[in-house]
Structures are given as C-alpha cells and as structure tokens.
Amino acid sequence: MESLEEKVVAVIIVGGPAEGTRFRPLSFNTPKPLLPLAGRPMVHHPISACKKIPNLAQIFLIGFYEGKEFALYVSSISNELQVPVRYLKEDKPHGSAGSLYYFQDQIMEDSPSHIFLLNCDVCCNFPLPNMLDAQKRYGGMGTLLVIKVSAESANQFGELVADPITKELLHYTEKPETFVSDLINCGVYIFTPKIFDAIEDVYMRQEDRANVHHVTSFEALQITARSPPTDFVRLDQDILSPLAGKRQLYTYETMDFWEQIKTPGISIKCSALYLAQFRIASPDLLAKGDGTKNATVVGDVCIHPSAKVHPTAKIGPNVSISANVRVSPGVRLINCIILDDVEIDVSTELLMMWYK
CATH class of the missing domain: 3.90.550.10 (Spore Coat Polysaccharide Biosynthesis Protein SpsA; Chain A)
Structure with a gap:
C-alpha cells in the first residue's frame, strides 16, 4: 500500500x-x-x-x-x-x-x-x-x-x-x-x-x-x-x-x-515533433490512406474522426486536421494545422500555416 x-x-x-x-x-x-x-x-x-x-x-x-x-x-x-x-x-x-x-x-x-x-x-x-x-x-x-x-x-x-x-x-x-x-x-x-x-x-x-x-x-x-x-x-x-x-x-x-511555443510558426514545427513522437509511441493516432477509399496520406498526419477528407485529396507530411473540417477533391495539404469547422477546396487561398 x-x-x-x-x-x-x-x-x-x-x-x-x-x-x-x-x-x-x-x-x-x-x-x-x-x-x-x-x-x-x-x-x-x-x-x-x-x-x-x-x-x-x-x-x-x-x-x-x-x-x-x-x-x-x-x-x-x-x-x-x-x-x-x-x-x-x-x-x-x-x-x-x-x-x-x-x-x-x-x-x-x-x-x-x-x-x-x-x-x-x-x-x-x-x-x-x-x-x-x-x-x-x-x-x-x-x-x-x-x-x-x-x-x-x-x-x-x-x-x-x-x-x-x-x-x-x-x-x-x-x-x-x-x-x-x-x-x-x-x-x-x-x-x-x-x-x-x-x-x-x-x-x-x-x-x-x-x-x-x-x-x-x-x-x-x-x-x-x-x-x-x-x-x-x-x-x-x-x-x-x-x-x-x-x-x-x-x-x-x-x-x-x-x-x-512562442508563435504560430513554431507551433507547426512543434506539431511535427509530436506527430513524430506518435509514430513511435502511439501509431494508432496517425492517419493512413492510399488514395482509394481514403485520401492519400504522406508522412505523419493526424485527422479528427469527425473530419471529412475526400479520397482524391493528398495530405501530409506534418498535417493536423481538427474537428468537423471538410476537405474537397484535389486539395493538397502540407505542414499545416487546420482548426475546427474549416472548409477547404481547390480555390481556397491558403496564406498562413494555421487556418481557421
């Protein structure tokens, strides 16, 4: 005791x-x-x-x-x-x-x-x-x-x-x-x-x-x-x-x-570090996909279960997608954090590494 x-x-x-x-x-x-x-x-x-x-x-x-x-x-x-x-x-x-x-x-x-x-x-x-x-x-x-x-x-x-x-x-x-x-x-x-x-x-x-x-x-x-x-x-x-x-x-x-973690830019680097840690300690937290039933996933990627990502999208490396996100056909995402409830299509103008 x-x-x-x-x-x-x-x-x-x-x-x-x-x-x-x-x-x-x-x-x-x-x-x-x-x-x-x-x-x-x-x-x-x-x-x-x-x-x-x-x-x-x-x-x-x-x-x-x-x-x-x-x-x-x-x-x-x-x-x-x-x-x-x-x-x-x-x-x-x-x-x-x-x-x-x-x-x-x-x-x-x-x-x-x-x-x-x-x-x-x-x-x-x-x-x-x-x-x-x-x-x-x-x-x-x-x-x-x-x-x-x-x-x-x-x-x-x-x-x-x-x-x-x-x-x-x-x-x-x-x-x-x-x-x-x-x-x-x-x-x-x-x-x-x-x-x-x-x-x-x-x-x-x-x-x-x-x-x-x-x-x-x-x-x-x-x-x-x-x-x-x-x-x-x-x-x-x-x-x-x-x-x-x-x-x-x-x-x-x-x-x-x-x-x-001083700035949003450093957050992108820190997200990559944690995703790499998941690969060793908690691989079940990382997304998988080959472009058939699911989007193509490259490298370390985390996708919230409520997010909808089109199978023709290509995601990663170092991407974190939050709750209720919608990713349309043909979208390519790399080195970014997507906040809750965001909708992204091929016409979206992505100017920052954090999107809301």
Missing part, C-alpha cells in the same frame, strides 16, 4: 488572455493552451506526460482565464486519463512561483512528497519519471530540466551553469546580455514542499522593501518603480538565481527535442 508521503502532484501554468499575444487573432476565440498541436490541445501534451508519473494524485492547471473556458476540457481530460484535473483561476497574475504559493492549500491537500511544475508553452518529450528519480537521488529542494542549445540562441532563455559531476545548479541568469552558458532552462521542474518556504521568504523580503514608513518620499518612489508587486514572485529571478550554488537545486539534462 502506497503511503501518503509518496504521492506526487503536477501543476501546469497556462497563463491568461493578456499573454500569448503573438497568437492573435487565433487566441481571441480560443485560449492559447487549447489551440491544437498534433490534433490535441496544446496543454494536452504536458497533461498526458504527467499521467506517466508514479503515484500521481492530481493535476492542476493554474491561470487567469475564466474558468468556463477550461471547464469542458478539464472534465473531458479527467475522464479520459482517469486522473483528477482541476483548473485554478488566479484573481490576477502572481508569477510562476507566486501562483504555487497562492494555491498552496489546494496543491498540498494530498500531502505530496513532490510537486512538478510545467509551463504549458513548452514542447518536449517531458521525461518526468526520470526527473523524479533524479530528484530523489539529489536530495535537494528541486530539479530543473535543462538542454544544450547553440551559443547564438542561448540568450533568449535562462542560461545556467551546473556542476558536471553532481549536476548541482551553480549559477542562473535570465536572458543575459552577455554569453554565460549554452545550457538553458526548459521550463519544467520538480520540487519538494520546501519550495513554499523559499517563496514565503521572498514574499517577506518584498513586503519589507515595500514598508517605506522610515524612508524619504524620494526613496519610496525609487523602490516602487523598480520592484514588482509584493504578491508577485518570479521563479527564475526570485527563486532560482538566489538559490543557485547553495546545494538546493539540481539539473537533469534532456538529449531529446525541446522548443518553446
């Missing part, structure tokens, strides 16, 4: 309507986390990865979208995976670490020994069970998923230095102006409940700085201008950087694929 202290929970940060602006106008009607990648909502991929975590008790989605926008999906995915998935709505953005602290009571209600924290806009193979094993070996407060990238692109992310033997996080800086390392933060973490103590310490320091009763009015203005709100705590600058080199944080390096 598993003990309570062995339970694990997962938290996925989904953001809110003020974020993901580069996905407009696509995100005006559908929240960015629910836009499709490889035939499933973007947030589905980290959720399904969490299902593989041993002793998983619950999955929490945290954001500041209205709850009704996620209600149907949360109910559906909970039934599909047979794991409780809950959406927790913030009253306002609290930062990635602040979000954890804001919902501490809900996250800790199963008394988990470990808490996974994932960003929704990350595309990777999510080696979560391996991270859990590594975290138990390290014995610190937390472990970061990291990957090596080109030196030219590293400064777009959080760069870090880790001990090559112990894997301890020695130094961390977010988007530095000068090159620090080609090892970057992937936005996937595992923590022990001690993370809440670290966040509380940040809150207390920020409240102390906000207490301007004994400073001049000029100093008060300077503090207000350069400091975030006292209830906003960033994971990178406020937690990772100060704890680096203190034997509290460690790294787990992935050798597999990783992308940050």
